[in-house]
Amino acid sequence: MRYLSEKKARIEIIPMIDIMLFLLVFFAMLMLKMIPTTGQVTKLPTSSTAQELPSPKLLVELKQDGAIWVEQQQLSLPQLTEKLKKMGDKTAVTISGDKEADLQVVMKVLDAIKLSGVTQVAIAAKTQN
Incomplete structure (x- = not known):
């Protein structure tokens, strides 16, 4: 009668870690694009x-x-x-x-x-x- 016993619920943490790492990389790349790379700000023609x-x-x-x-x-x-x-x-x-x-x-x-x-x-x- 093992097949009638209840299984305990498990929280899978690996997909959550993957998503968090993806978000971390995404925001890091976004911040790097926002930082001016050179010199002072000029009004270009x-x-x-x-x-x-x-x-x-x-x-x-x-x-x-x-x-x-x-x-x-x-x-x-x-x-x-x-x-x-x-x-x-x-x-x-x-x-x-x-x-x-x-x-x-x-x-x-x-x-x-x-x-x-x-x-x-x-x-x-x-x-x-």
């Missing part, structure tokens, strides 16, 4: 043909007042050229700037990048809504 680029090896930020920032440091044009020469000509550089930045400053930065021998240059922009 907009473009209807903007595309997503891979993370740059070096981000050059142009401020409204004409200041040039690289890796949390303000640099002059000769300092920027020297830094890029040390990094090598295979470095990918992205120029990010305030939408109010002077176009002449952008051209000076492009000239400094060309003098260093770097050929992979991109300009950051937001897509138009």
Whole structure:
């Protein structure tokens, strides 16, 4: 008469652990996306043909007042050229700037990048809504 005896209820804990680990990984990845990865916040210009680029090896930020920032440091044009020469000509550089930045400053930065021998240059922009 063993088949008539009641079975005790069991709580399976393994599926619950799987779900908790999945949620932990999900929220960790979400938090990493929310943390800004580089530099200061700038108001990027907009473009209807903007595309997503891979993370740059070096981000050059142009401020409204004409200041040039690289890796949390303000640099002059000769300092920027020297830094890029040390990094090598295979470095990918992205120029990010305030939408109010002077176009002449952008051209000076492009000239400094060309003098260093770097050929992979991109300009950051937001897509138009």
